[in-house]
Amino acid sequence: MQDKIYDVIVIGAGMAGLTAAIYAVRANKKVLVLEGKTHGGQIITTFHIANYPGLPKVSGVDLMNSVYNQAKELGAEIEYAEVMKVKDEGEFESVITEDFEDGSDEGKYLARTVIIATGSSERKLELENEEKLTGRGISYCATCDGGFYKDKPVAVVGGGNTALYDALYLADVASKVYIVHRRNEFRGNAFLVDKLKTKENVEFVLESVTTKLIGEKKIEGLEVENLSHEKRTLTVDGIFVAVGRVPATEIFKDLVELDEGGYVKAGEDCHTSREGVFVAGDCRVKSLRQLVTASSDGAVAATEAVHYLK
Amino acid sequence: MIEGTSDNFENEVLKAEGLVLVDFNADWCGPCQMMKPVVEAFGEEHKDVKVVSVNIDDEEELSDSYEVSTIPCLVLFKDGKEVAREIGVISPKKLAKMLEK
Numbered sequence: 001m002q003d004k005i006y007d008v009i010v011i012g013a014g015m016a017g018l019t020a021a022i023y024a025v026r027a028n029k030k031v032l033v034l035e036g037k038t039h040g041g042q043i044i045t046t047f048h049i050a051n052y053p054g055l056p057k058v059s060g061v062d063l064m065n066s067v068y069n070q071a072k073e074l075g076a077e078i079e080y081a082e083v084m085k086v087k088d089e090g091e092f093e094s095v096i097t098e099d100f101e102d103g104s105d106e107g108k109y110l111a112r113t114v115i116i117a118t119g120s121s122e123r124k125l126e127l128e129n130e131e132k133l134t135g136r137g138i139s140y141c142a143t144c145d146g147g148f149y150k151d152k153p154v155a156v157v158g159g160g161n162t163a164l165y166d167a168l169y170l171a172d173v174a175s176k177v178y179i180v181h182r183r184n185e186f187r188g189n190a191f192l193v194d195k196l197k198t199k200e201n202v203e204f205v206l207e208s209v210t211t212k213l214i215g216e217k218k219i220e221g222l223e224v225e226n227l228s229h230e231k232r233t234l235t236v237d238g239i240f241v242a243v244g245r246v247p248a249t250e251i252f253k254d255l256v257e258l259d260e261g262g263y264v265k266a267g268e269d270c271h272t273s274r275e276g277v278f279v280a281g282d283c284r285v286k287s288l289r290q291l292v293t294a295s296s297d298g299a300v301a302a303t304e305a306v307h308y309l310k
Numbered sequence: 311m312i313e314g315t316s317d318n319f320e321n322e323v324l325k326a327e328g329l330v331l332v333d334f335n336a337d338w339c340g341p342c343q344m345m346k347p348v349v350e351a352f353g354e355e356h357k358d359v360k361v362v363s364v365n366i367d368d369e370e371e372l373s374d375s376y377e378v379s380t381i382p383c384l385v386l387f388k389d390g391k392e393v394a395r396e397i398g399v400i401s402p403k404k405l406a407k408m409l410e411k
Contacts, residue, residue, distance in 0.1 A: 061343045
């Protein structure tokens with residue numbers, strides 16, 4: 001069991017988590033990073049990062065592979081296993097992964113400190129068959145999957161900048177773009193809305209909510225309902241969902257305090273409501289969620305964890 | 311890893327006995343680049359599974375006929391029939407779990 005005790009266990013291998021690992025190993029701590037998918041986090045879908053200081057036009061993949069190698073070469077251990085639970089075990093927190101089975105040591109690690117860096121994931125429409133049809137007409141990334149809908153009709157759901165940018169991008173690819181939004185006005189930038197209004201193949205479907213996904217094996221349409229409860233079916237091959245993101249913090253709700261949006265409550269010092277547990281990156285309550293602020297959080301959280309260990 | 315094309319797909323995948331893992335991907339797709347080493351390592355570890363990579367930009371017909379609309383998309387075939395599918399980035403363990411299906 002001794003070999004499974006770590007000074008710092010970081011949960012999540014995106015920019016925040018890997019930066020935390022770099023700072024913690026450089027302070028001579030024994031560090032484990034646990035990641036449920038691949039390392040890299042949300043930024044790997046970005047082809048050209050334009051605002052990371054000193055590395056103009058670096059791709060998300062190149063940057064994150066480099067950060068991963070840096071953490072690894074410095075001595076951080078990285079395991080690919082999804083964390084299911086973090087429990088209080090007195091002196092330690094025990095971190096339980098998907099590999100854990102009762103009575104075995106497999107998939108259980110003990111941490112003197114924990115850094116939560118799980119980021120966020122796309123908010124779903126919460127409609128029946130959504131998961132089944134994801135990758136079969138439903139997408140959460142227009143710039144990733146837009147190319148599959150050349151000359152085909154699509155719908156974009158949402159009212160923020162992501163939805164508007166998605167719609168603009170798709171207007172040049174798809175035959176028709178419906179923008180479905182539950183309000184009459186957009187939260188996103190007015191100039192994007194103005195630009196969209198000049199596109200002949202864009203139709204605004206406002207004050208409407210999505211009520212049903214149509215199609216068994218793949219998306220064939222989207223049913224929407226307006227304020228007067230009138231239903232309408234949009235015939236589309238693709239639905240791009242851009243209704244925001246949700247923090248991936250569900251498993252921590254009994255461990256640390258979350259705000260009403262599910263973000264882990266902590267100030268700029270990255271201390272959570274629980275001693276010895278820190279938070280870094282997009283899943284923390286904060287005003288700006290960017291690569292640099294994720295990286296900054298990682299450094300702060302690791303430094304605070306190191307202080308706590310003294 | 312074999313490059314899958316509309317010319318060799320029938321022989322390499324559909325008429326192949328046993329297990330074939332087809333990785334639909336594109337050069338511009340970051341998550342696909344992250345999955346590539348994971349898929350390669352899987353192929354090294356599971357010598358009984360043939361791994362085929364299909365570039366969706368070069369092989370539009372193939373990705374259309376398998377209704378691929380999100381990449382990375384991994385499709386496992388057994389004796390030429392689809393038995394499992396995963397999209398997005400997944401861990402090596404989740405990839406290995408496709409074999410249980």
